[in-house]
Amino acid sequence: MEDAKFIDVNGTRTRYFEAGQGEPLLLIHGGQFGMYNSARDWDRNWEDFTKDFHVYALDKVGQGHSDNPARADDYLLGTATQHVYDFMQAVGLEKAHVAGHSRGGYLVARLALEHPEVVKSLIMIDSGSLMWSTPEFYEDLNKRAEAYTDVREKHRFILEGSSFAGTIATDEWLDDVTTYVDAPKNREAMATMAEMWPTLDIDHQKNRDDTHDWIRAGGLKDMPTLVIWAYDDQGAPIIKNGIPCMHLILPNVPNSQMHILNQSGHYVFREHPQEFNAVIRTFIHGL
Amino acid sequence: MENPKFVDVEGIRTRYFEAGQGEPMVLISGGQFGSFNCATDWDLNFDDLAGDFHVFAVDKIGQGHTDNPKDPSDYILGTAVQHLHDFLKAVGLEQAHLVGHSRGGYAIVRLALEHPEVVKSLTIVDSGSIMHEAAPFYVELAEKAAHITDPREKHEFMMVNSSFSGTIVSDGWLDDVMSFVTTPKYRIAQETDVEMWPTCHVDHVARQKETKEWIAKGGLSDLPVLVTWAYNDQGAPIEECGIPAMHLILPSVPNSRMHIFNQSGHYVFREHPKEFNATVRTFIQGL
Numbered sequence: 001m002e003d004a005k006f007i008d009v010n011g012t013r014t015r016y017f018e019a020g021q022g023e024p025l026l027l028i029h030g031g032q033f034g035m036y037n038s039a040r041d042w043d044r045n046w047e048d049f050t051k052d053f054h055v056y057a058l059d060k061v062g063q064g065h066s067d068n069p070a071r072a073d074d075y076l077l078g079t080a081t082q083h084v085y086d087f088m089q090a091v092g093l094e095k096a097h098v099a100g101h102s103r104g105g106y107l108v109a110r111l112a113l114e115h116p117e118v119v120k121s122l123i124m125i126d127s128g129s130l131m132w133s134t135p136e137f138y139e140d141l142n143k144r145a146e147a148y149t150d151v152r153e154k155h156r157f158i159l160e161g162s163s164f165a166g167t168i169a170t171d172e173w174l175d176d177v178t179t180y181v182d183a184p185k186n187r188e189a190m191a192t193m194a195e196m197w198p199t200l201d202i203d204h205q206k207n208r209d210d211t212h213d214w215i216r217a218g219g220l221k222d223m224p225t226l227v228i229w230a231y232d233d234q235g236a237p238i239i240k241n242g243i244p245c246m247h248l249i250l251p252n253v254p255n256s257q258m259h260i261l262n263q264s265g266h267y268v269f270r271e272h273p274q275e276f277n278a279v280i281r282t283f284i285h286g287l
Numbered sequence: 288m289e290n291p292k293f294v295d296v297e298g299i300r301t302r303y304f305e306a307g308q309g310e311p312m313v314l315i316s317g318g319q320f321g322s323f324n325c326a327t328d329w330d331l332n333f334d335d336l337a338g339d340f341h342v343f344a345v346d347k348i349g350q351g352h353t354d355n356p357k358d359p360s361d362y363i364l365g366t367a368v369q370h371l372h373d374f375l376k377a378v379g380l381e382q383a384h385l386v387g388h389s390r391g392g393y394a395i396v397r398l399a400l401e402h403p404e405v406v407k408s409l410t411i412v413d414s415g416s417i418m419h420e421a422a423p424f425y426v427e428l429a430e431k432a433a434h435i436t437d438p439r440e441k442h443e444f445m446m447v448n449s450s451f452s453g454t455i456v457s458d459g460w461l462d463d464v465m466s467f468v469t470t471p472k473y474r475i476a477q478e479t480d481v482e483m484w485p486t487c488h489v490d491h492v493a494r495q496k497e498t499k500e501w502i503a504k505g506g507l508s509d510l511p512v513l514v515t516w517a518y519n520d521q522g523a524p525i526e527e528c529g530i531p532a533m534h535l536i537l538p539s540v541p542n543s544r545m546h547i548f549n550q551s552g553h554y555v556f557r558e559h560p561k562e563f564n565a566t567v568r569t570f571i572q573g574l
Contacts (some may be wrong), residue, residue, distance in 0.1 A: 231537045243530060250518045250549045257562070258547040262537045275544070275573055282569045286562055 022049030030102025038064030056255035075196035091186035099123035121224040128236025165250035225256040230264035288333040302352035307337030317389025318331035319475030325351025362483035410513040415523025455557040517551035
């Protein structure tokens with residue numbers, strides 16, 4: 001995963017990666033403004049995907065090396081959805097298979113709701129935020145991470161603490177995180193996020209409920225959809241989030257399916273990259 | 288799916304189909320003695336799988352064109368497991384990927400328990416018989432079909448009503464079923480199965496419990512396992528059987544996963560043959 005590019009997306013300088021040829025596949029990472037997640041989350045999947053797809057991964061607005069939202073009032077999940085849409089316009093991507101992890105999974109569902117014409121198929125991965133919030137796990141993990149003063153070790157702890165096997169933090173990922181997570185831009189995003197959290201959370205709950213109603217009313221009925229879940233996800237548990245997600249999607253989306261990978265925490269595409277990529281490839285090639 | 292072969296399996300004349308080259312794969316149908324299920328349940332999958340694998344499909348003992356058990360006391364599920372083992376030996380298969388549907392899924396798990404050396408991997412498809420004791424759905428279905436006197440119509444009715452879409456009956460399958468369901472052999476198997484049912488059932492319940500305990504203790508811990516389920520299976524419902532099967536297998540089998548197909552009844556490999564084959568192919572080729 002090399003040669004990051006930058007593009008102006010309606011005034012938001014945006015980092016992205018692009019490689020390969022074939023069906024366009026856009027990867028959307030999780031987290032929100034000021035969090036450590038970025039396009040680099042996909043570094044263990046990237047090379048393999050480029051053999052079959054024209055792959056894109058971007059840093060969402062206010063994450064990684066993409067600019068922060070212009071105003072504090074823009075610290076809403078909808079801002080990230082609009083940014084992804086505008087990004088597709090900016091790079092000339094008319095329509096793509098979109099795969100979203102965690103809050104990125106919620107984002108791709110909203111993208112299909114707001115701009116269905118740009119979505120070829122939908123892949124939602126361990127998207128707790130599409131379902132019900134379970135903040136306890138991350139609150140506890142972040143609290144335990146405070147013991148680390150070294151930024152690199154702190155983020156290694158956080159990522160491995162979200163995993164099943166503790167083997168998912170690569171040097172490449174850690175190197176990249178250290179380039180932005182403590183920089184002034186990201187500190188500002190974190191501070192604004194903390195301030196705006198109550199507004200974002202209320203807005204998210206309402207939009208999430210609207211999204212469920214829309215899905216139940218057949219909003220995704222023409223969209224090929226793959227739901228992926230990790231059996232051992234602690235932040236978005238299979239019983240509390242994964243199974244309800246299955247019951248939300250499958251009855252309302254004719255061309256949908258669910259795949260559950262084993263011995264994996266939240267970052268299933270990092271924990272089992274080969275199997276994860278094979279499942280995605282089989283899904284898209286089967287359309 | 289053409290040119291059936293016959294082989295003597297410890298005195299049981301056994302019908303099977305064989306085609307293709309590659310990793311050996313054996314497809315095991317559901318049902319039991321005197322059920323209409325047989326090797327041609329896989330007629331919508333067989334030729335495509337033969338493009339990648341050395342595929343076998345066998346009529347289990349007392350089903351299709353394979354001889355009945357010699358003694359009424361042999362009308363227990365363990366007899367079918369031993370017959371499968373002996374069949375593998377008779378055709379010179381030292382080890383194979385086993386794909387088992389319904390009672391065939393239970394049979395391959397027992398085969399892994401009793402003869403682990405012959406199993407390369409397990410694909411367990413909608414196997415209610417691993418999980419629950421009885422499926423009233425089939426009793427009710429048989430009652431609903433009782434008024435149909437024409438055997439062809441009767442079996443078409445039962446198959447259609449086990450499905451989601453009603454489009455899973457092929458002429459090839461129906462022709463084949465007609466070639467055995469009116470034979471004296473078949474009638475004897477049905478009558479003996481009814482007579483021996485209480486014994487068979489008590490034995491099955493005891494062995495089912497033993498099998499679950501064995502799995503939970505790590506009996507399958509070294510085997511690659513794929514569990515697949517149809518979201519709309521009426522005989523082996525996802526809530527009652529599928530989710531519990533996931534919770535039985537995934538925590539105890541490191542190299543396992545679950546795939547849930549949508550808009551399908553019990554015969555998921557007939558209802559979505561392309562998607563089913565692709566999922567099995569991805570699983571086995573990823574090992």
